[in-house]
Amino acid sequence: MGTGHQPRMTIPTQLVLQVFLDDATRDRYGSDIGAEAGLPSGTVHPILARLEGFGWLESRWEDIDPRVEGRPARRYYRLTGAGAQSAQSAVARAHRPRRGFSLPHPASGEA
Template sequence: MSGMANPIRVTAAVSKVLAAFLEDPEADRYGLDLMRASGHPSGTLYPILLRLQNAGWVEAHWEKIDPVAAGRPARRYYRLTPDGQLSARTELAALQAQLNRGLGAATPTTNPRTA
């Protein structure tokens, strides 16, 4: 793989996942945690996480626990990479600016008192 990461198309669904990561960019997050934070079911979340990993925005690792002792399976943790943090902030800011422009265009320019 070359040094150039795969481009990510930041859809509304992807932006919710990125926003969840940016709540605490240094934290390891696991699937159920990210599903709750983003509002996405697993069938939406995991393909997004895979795309973000392939692009180099997210890294993943398995929790080092004894599943029997812990009473649950090991979790796969995800975290934004430094590039991912920068890209996520840039993309979300651009998306917010786009939304603001869209809302601005829909706002009536006439003063309601003079109309």
């Protein structure tokens, strides 16, 4: 992550990061992440690759025999230490209310 750059905080990127932040110790795989984030696989996997490229995620292939399991091996992702810190601050900044936005105040003196 030595470049100092960070990924664009699109809504889908924020949703993917929030899945990881909900339990930063858990390894997750693509379709699991997509289901929790409410996003299709075609959206999730490019985001995962981008976040891994920025050093926010690390991945590993599941060690199984696909013939025995009856499915292909899954690629599991996990936040890196630096990635967890970066993700928390990026998601917090992205959720900051827009300037000029305020909640309605009750009018004083109404019964």
